Amino acid sequence: MVASRRVSAFAAVAVTALLSLLGVLHYTSFHHHVHTRYTHQRVLRELQSSPSLRLVFHVNRPSMQVHGHSDFEVLVQPVASGDAVHFNGVVSFTDEAATHTYAMVDGAVYYTLKSADGKSTVTTVDPSSLPSVKGAIEAIAAAKPIDGLDAASQAIACPAESKLLQTTYGGEDFVLCGTKSEASGLSLHAFSSDLSVDIVSSTEDVVIEKPANAEPLPSDIEPVSAESLNAPTNFYDILVGATSDSVSRALSNAENHRALVDAPTCACKSKPRPCIFFHGMDVKADGGLQDANKKYFGDIQEHAPCCTTSKFAFLNTVDYGWNNAILVKKACDFALQMSSSSDKSSRTIEDTIIVAHSMGNLMLGHAVATGECKLGASSSWVALSGPLKGSMGSDFQIDVCDGGGVGGDALKAVVGLFGQCPSSLARQVLTYQSGKYSSETLNQQYTAVQKVHEQHVTASMCGSSFSGLLSGDYAGLLLGGSILPHKSSENDGVVEFQSCIGNLPATKFGGDYTSQFFKAKLNHADTSFHNGDALFDNAKKPVKWFECLL
Structure with missing residues (x-):
């Protein structure tokens, strides 16, 4: 068949999958364990009270660029409803021909294409074709402490005092670390061979709404619903290097290996x-x-x-x-x-x-x-x-x-x-x-x-x-x-x-x-x-x- 022009929607994937990395923070704030430590509760309360979040992406491979961009930010608005949370998110890209805006609002994904002459069209994307929110939450919840990085690993930007955890999502290994400061609050950092993501709490109060000219969702598209999941009680204490008995026990059981974050490119293994x-x-x-x-x-x-x-x-x-x-x-x-x-x-x-x-x-x-x-x-x-x-x-x-x-x-x-x-x-x-x-x-x-x-x-x-x-x-x-x-x-x-x-x-x-x-x-x-x-x-x-x- 004749190949048709690519209209990238990886940003929509980002809005869904990486929202879920922070999703576990908010879900567990409503479903935390009885024995949650004070530090854990404080960190979660702070994140829950954040008006918005920024997901800062850096893509290592040109084949994964979004509309020609290797670096971009997704703005996220947490929305609480009863004992669950969903996330609205938005990101825009401008290229020489148009502006592309992807928005997730109340579990539905919208793509707006605004051409140079100012005309806009809005289409919907089936959220079920995007990476699993539940899977991402479970991946974060299953992250385990590790000794450090293998000598052959590419460098990652984690502070020396932060502890490292490893998890797998979409078949890809991720190394996680966290930082906490009075000035910037809590940040979560995720690194893989192909990309890195900084998830940062923001004081900016935002409201993300669906496009004004969006049509009702087709009958065959269902919006994504929020899902609740418990995470290990000491997970975020470990990320920010907090000291507690539960953290010490977790680190003493750290997997006896160092993570390898592969280089994003491959060399020829056979005869060129x-x-x-x-x-x-x-x-x-x-x-x-x-x-x-x-x-x-x-x-x-x-x-x-x-x-x-x-x-x-x-x-x-x-x-x-x-x-x-x-x-x-x-x-x-x-x-x-x-x-x-x-x-x-x-x-x-x-x-x-x-x-x-x-x-x-x-x-x-x-x-x-x-x-x-x-x-x-x-x-x-x-x-x-x-x-x-x-x-x-x-x-x-x-x-x-x-x-x-x-x-x-x-x-x-x-x-x-x-x-x-x-x-x-x-x-x-x-x-x-x-x-x-x-x-x-x-x-x-x-x-x-x-x-x-x-x-x-x-x-x-x-x-x-x-x-x-x-x-x-x-x-x-x-x-x-x-x-x-x-x-x-x-x-x-x-x-x-x-x-x-x-x-x-x-x-x-x-x-x-x-x-x-x-x-x-x-x-x-x-x-x-x-x-x-x-x-x-x-x-x-x-x-x-x-x-x-x-």
Whole structure:
């Protein structure tokens, strides 16, 4: 599918997930244990009485920037209701084209886009697609004291007198510390490999309201409700270095290890080689090899330590299907150009990293299966969301184009993802293997590609969540995943996980970016890298996966 422009909503994630880091302070102020120490009560009372909070973010990785910003602040308003607390939050970003404002108000998330001409549009975001508030609270509550930092760890800005704790959230390890002063009150500091957050009490009295022109929430979106949870009674005493018997006992039981906060970037672990990137379907231009394909692959060449050079093939994948002889010959010709080690006489591709997204994997597999070219042992094949058994989206579009009766939502999904009728020639040969629109010849070609993939693939990323990252692709693929007649709910909106893995066992795939074979909580567009990485979920970091892969 054609990659669409990213509209970052990571700030909305920040509003939800990091509000919850402070959330435990307020929840426990209503549900504290009988034996809570005086210092703990005093700290909690102070935070509870804070009119507002500031969450100061620093993002270490460019792939996680929000509208081009590595540093930003989220303003938070705690709102008490009975024995619980919810949080309203707001953050704005200005780029050369517009101002982007994200607000969480009464558990609902709103995104306001104000263009340079002053026009504003407001859309709602489903809070359930954001990181779990309850999970973040539980992560803070489960934090344990540690001895310190490993010698190989990156430095973190914690005062010498503060104690360190460690917890895990979204698969990422965080080190926590706290500071307390008469001048600035209590601050909580959280550090991970990819980002740091300072959570600071503020004397500024703020009221955060939903946008004036916001529409009522759609019926299928439920606001997030406040949840209560007890934290260890000595947690905040430990953070600020308070002395008490309970703190001493906790520290005496500290885990006997030092935390390692990894560097935010990865180095190449294998032999550096030239890289070629093949896009998927719906690209009309036949433009040869180019130095970039930002619309489709983002800035992935800037996160490719093993690539001595990066080239992006532009092929007509509208009028030519993956099994077209002209198309696969062009693909082989491009790949053979990348390295002087390749043998053009035997058409063997050597010392080359081939990265293919979606239909590009079928094209490459078919080229090898038919002998158009060969993959040498020194080359690597990185497969991204390959529909190795086809896609039910193609079947469904043919149904629609043949006059099949469908509802408005289904028709909208088809047009948005695949274009108007009739189906393109490329899409007509991407129907599901052994389905009603697949011929015996096509079935055999799929089987041959699956065998080649099983034999040659070096690494693979397959999406299993059609919600994925919040981006400009989010709404269309959310609709595609829920409306199209997929054979499994584990799909990326276009391709099912079971189709992407081909003949490989599902157990070969791990659930975070450190897995060579990655079952990612991403949609079909996310796995082409142009939507970047999530702030808090290691199952949603495709760019970091590729950077740290080889």
